[in-house]
Amino acid sequence: MKIELECFPCLFNQLNRTLKLITDDKFKIKEIIDEMGIRLKNINFDMSPPEAGAILYSLINERLKIKDPYQNIKKESIKLGIKLYPELKKQVEESEDRLLESVKIAIAGNIIDFGAQEEFDIQKELLKIKDEEFNLSDYNRFKDKIKDSNQILVIGDNAGETVFDRILLEEFKDKKIIYAVRGFPTINDATREDAIASGIDKLANIITTGSNIPGVVINKTSEEFNDYFYNSDIVISKGQGNYETLSEIDRDIFFLFKIKCSVVSNKLDLPIGESILRYKTLKIEQ
Amino acid sequence: MKIELECFPCLFNQLNRTLKLITDDKFKIKEIIDEMGIRLKNINFDMSPPEAGAILYSLINERLKIKDPYQNIKKESIKLGIKLYPELKKQVEESEDRLLESVKIAIAGNIIDFGAQEEFDIQKELLKIKDEEFNLSDYNRFKDKIKDSNQILVIGDNAGETVFDRILLEEFKDKKIIYAVRGFPTINDATREDAIASGIDKLANIITTGSNIPGVVINKTSEEFNDYFYNSDIVISKGQGNYETLSEIDRDIFFLFKIKCSVVSNKLDLPIGESILRYKTLKIEQ
16 A cells, blocks of 8 residues: 555654653754655655655664664563463463464554553553454355465564564464564564563564565565565465555455544545454455 | 744745646746745845745746635635535534633634645544644633723734634624725635625624735835724734734734744744634733
8 A cells, every 4th residue: 555645744753752752952853854855755655655654764873873762661561461361361361362362462462552652551452452353254264275385474562572473473383483573663563682682583484674664565574584475385474564565455354443544544444443354365456 | 923944835835735726837837946945135125024925925826827826725724614604603602611712713714724725634634623722821801802892903814714804703792893804816815705705794894905025014005904903993814924024013913823944933932723712912022
């Protein structure tokens, strides 16, 4: 899916949110806002929203020489995930359908996004898991596909969410699991370091996209990534950024995410906040 | 009050909202977004948000050669106001405190803002008047001040809201009333033509600010406006744009408006959507 007009105000919101984590100097922030204004011309309607996001995060790195503004937030999110892990695990143990329960948990974990800056809010959201409404019409297909698969590629999204993904990965017994993260820090997206801190390395082979785009743009990903992407039996994509970049790609994918903005909400005709498991066939969506 | 960082994403939202009324050509819109990006450097923290808004609306006029993109919406809003007028008037007649009721109606009318593009939504909102919560702690002071005043200046805001203001003006019997509107079309703000279409000319002397700023920036207003502003016995300012530009000015003012954004909400420590009557003394707020 491609950039829409609504994405431009959103970019400036993301810029504010990120820069406020780094500095209190509004004049410094304004300089970067002005520079982002000038770079708007580099964004076009052939790009996906995460590609535009990468332009923004590259600008921040370039100007402020800070490689990973979300480092502390990511660490806190992982810490919180690990704290909640035993309770979530117990929830799976006590459920009638372990796979279904772990899918729900993995989707619920997707609320840990760059917007959620306060630990308290994250925690409050996470406790909603049991009551959460899920849009899981493609679950049976997912279950069958998992059963028939030997090699599973999971494309991760946010740090912290990674611990929730671990719960899902633990249900893929006797399968070869590949877990893909971003190549470089971008927003609060998980990198290799974050995946390891979440215990993913004990369950999966961790690879990276090779890029700092907060999504997966196939012609900008590493050969290693592409090899796993096209040759795994099933691809599970976590989060909206991965959906935005992969929704028109020439392979079937299961998307697990929460809808976070009006553009995706309109595209899918589902409300913001909806938790979904959505299957995309080989056919390219228009 | 001055521009804050949160105002920059909001500017791009306003740009989208206005341009979508004029054209379906997203490439044309993107060109103007890019140009607005370049002009961000002309906006500084000494400006009020409406001054930045004027930069945006001037850009639209310049590029699209459309003087008044909100013309139809304004006409529809006035039409709706006039349709509701008899019912609102009846509400005043049946109330225990006519002035209080008409103040509530005038504030409720402030929901007709550029964000409300669908007539149905406006109508739904307007019907809430009776249930609306109002923050009117300065009402008694307002009532006393009106009683002691001979000349009243009301600074209008949006077209359509003007009909609701008329209900209030009709309670200022035997007073000399001045009603100020914008000098040129800007967003859906009322101009002289809109005030006349709302029947204001039968009650008040209509003047203009002489400017296209969707607020009142004293050093950019006409001599005529300034004369009435400083020499009237009471100034009643409608809407958030006028509040944003007049909150630190060297005269006392009664502000009647609905809070519409997080920046003003934070400043006043009141929620978005709150309907308020707020007195500002001569003392300059910091």
